[in-house]
Amino acid sequence: MTFTRGATLTTATTFGHADTSNLGPTAGNGFYKRWPDDFALLQELGVTDVRLTFDWARFQPKPGDLDGAWSDRFEQMLAACDAIDLRVWATLHDGAEPRWVANEGGLDSDDGAGKWWPRYVEKIADRFGAVVDGWMPFAGIDAQANNDGWQNTWATLSGGDAPVVAALPADQPDQFGTYLDSCDMIGLVLAHAEVSDRPDPTDESFARMGAQLNDTIGIAAESAGDHDLVIAQFTPHHEDPDVAGRIVSTFVEAVDGAIDDGVPLGLAFLDPAIAGPDSPVGLLSSDRTEQPAATAFLTASD
Numbered sequence: 226m227t228f229t230r231g232a233t234l235t236t237a238t239t240f241g242h243a244d245t246s247n248l249g250p251t252a253g254n255g256f257y258k259r260w261p262d263d264f265a266l267l268q269e270l271g272v273t274d275v276r277l278t279f280d281w282a283r284f285q286p287k288p289g290d291l292d293g294a295w296s297d298r299f300e301q302m303l304a305a306c307d308a309i310d311l312r313v314w315a316t317l318h319d320g321a322e323p324r325w326v327a328n329e330g331g332l333d334s335d336d337g338a339g340k341w342w343p344r345y346v347e348k349i350a351d352r353f354g355a356v357v358d359g360w361m362p363f364a365g366i367d368a369q370a371n372n373d374g375w376q377n378t379w380a381t382l383s384g385g386d387a388p389v390v391a392a393l394p395a396d397q398p399d400q401f402g403t404y405l406d407s408c409d410m411i412g413l414v415l416a417h418a419e420v421s422d423r424p425d426p427t428d429e430s431f432a433r434m435g436a437q438l439n440d441t442i443g444i445a446a447e448s449a450g451d452h453d454l455v456i457a458q459f460t461p462h463h464e465d466p467d468v469a470g471r472i473v474s475t476f477v478e479a480v481d482g483a484i485d486d487g488v489p490l491g492l493a494f495l496d497p498a499i500a501g502p503d504s505p506v507g508l509l510s511s512d513r514t515e516q517p518a519a520t521a522f523l524t525a526s527d
Contacts, residue, residue, distance in 0.1 A: 227484045230523055231274035231312075231494040232267060232508055233458060235319050235364065238501030239278075246282035247327035248320065254501045254511045264305055266513060267498055271523035274312040276361055276457075276494050277302070279349055282323040288341070291348050303356045312358040314390070314494075317349060317378075318342075319364035338374035346381045354385060361390040361457060365414040368400050379407040392457035395441050398448035411449040412457030415441065420472060421462040431475050438479035446488040456480065456493035461518055462505050469506040470517025477522060495522050 236242060239256035242249030256263055267275065283295045306313050322332050331337050346362065362378045375391070382389045391404040392412035401411060419434035420426035446454060459476055461469035473495065484490055495518065500507040508519040 227481050228490060229273050229492040230271060231276060231314070231492055232272050232498035233276045233364075233494050233496040234278065234498050235316075235496070235501075236278045236280045236321055237319070238497045238499060238504045238507070240280065240283070241501070242321050243280065243282045243286070245286040245324055246280070246321040247324050247331075249282065252502045254499055254504075256499065259513075260302055261305055263499060263509075263513070264302070264311055265309060266509065268309045268311045270508060270515065270519055272311070272498065272508070274314060274358070274492060274494070275306070275498065276314045276316055276364075278316045278319045278364070279353070280321065281318060281326070281345055282321055284349070285323055285345055287323075287325055291352060296352055299353065300356075303353065307356065313356075314359040314361050315349070315353065315357040316364050317346060317360075317362045332374060333369075333371040335371075335373075338371040339377065342374050343377035343381060346378050350381055350385075354382075354387065357387050359387050359390060361392055361412055361455075363392055364458065365392050365394065366400075366404070368394070368397060372403065375404065376407060383407075383409075390455055390457065392455075395445045398445050401445070401448045401450075405450050405452065408452070410455050411445070411452045412455045413442065413445050414457050415459045415476075417459075417462070417472070417476075420468070424465070426468060426471075431471060434472070435475045435479045435482075438476060439482045442479065442483040442488055442490070443486060446483070446490075452489075454488060454490040456490065458494055458496045460496040460505050464506070466506050466510075466516050466518070470521045473518045474521035 241251040241253035244250040284291050360382050388409040390410045390412040391408035395413035395415045420430045461472040463469045497507040499509045500511045
């Protein structure tokens with residue numbers, strides 16, 4: 226394989242949003258009870274890295290110390306991943322935040338970005354920093370977000386053994402310059418629209434999609450300086466599992482092509498690892514049946 230295969234385990238698909246979250250409560254996919262088997266299933270499929278969200282609303286349902294039960298649970302999860310050589314990249318924010326933070330103005334407020342968020346990052350780093358393999362603090366950084374949040378994150382996490390990834394929209398490379406001095410790697414949040422709304426996409430549609438993805442990665446690489454790249458997230462976004470599988474196959478070909486062109490890209494995260502109640506098709510369905518996307522993503526390429 227030309228690049229390492231990873232998959233995302235987001236709050237929305239795994240546990241669902243908590244009742245202490247500004248987006249909750251919502252249902253999950255059973256990961257709460259099935260995580261030991263789920264990690265083993267992903268590793269057996271060929272996934273080597275997972276991007277796991279440490280849900281702020283669960284870890285800190287109120288200001289103060291981290292929730293003990295959730296901290297212990299995640300310690301067990303990280304130990305289980307380590308035992309089967311499944312690397313964990315920690316995401317600390319993938320859209321939701323504690324309701325008390327939202328009531329105080331949210332993450333982008335001065336207190337949110339300058340006080341509540343950095344305190345949370347520091348507590349997570351103190352508890353788990355020695356056992357995570359990488360940090361992708363935000364699943365995707367909003368160009369309109371308060372930049373103090375990222376700068377405070379970098380100040381806490383930089384200098385350790387685990388690399389820090391700034392995950393940015395791949396089609397907005399003009400943003401990259403803001404983060405080149407405050408991250409170890411650039412993460413590309415890669416999207417497609419060419420076939421997402423078509424029930425039966427044509428070969429020509431897939432060809433256009435592949436070319437667009439390849440071009441987007443290449444242009445992003447030119448704006449990333451000397452930073453290595455990671456595909457922080459690519460989501461098939463199609464209800465038909467077979468079409469989703471072909472979308473993933475086209476994505477893999479585009480990434481392989483970019484690497485052949487000299488782009489320094491060694492890891493890609495497919496979203497989601499396991500489908501949730503309202504999520505797109507994953508590597509595994511919500512009942513843990515292997516999907517065409519898994520074959521397309523995890524079969525070795527030449």
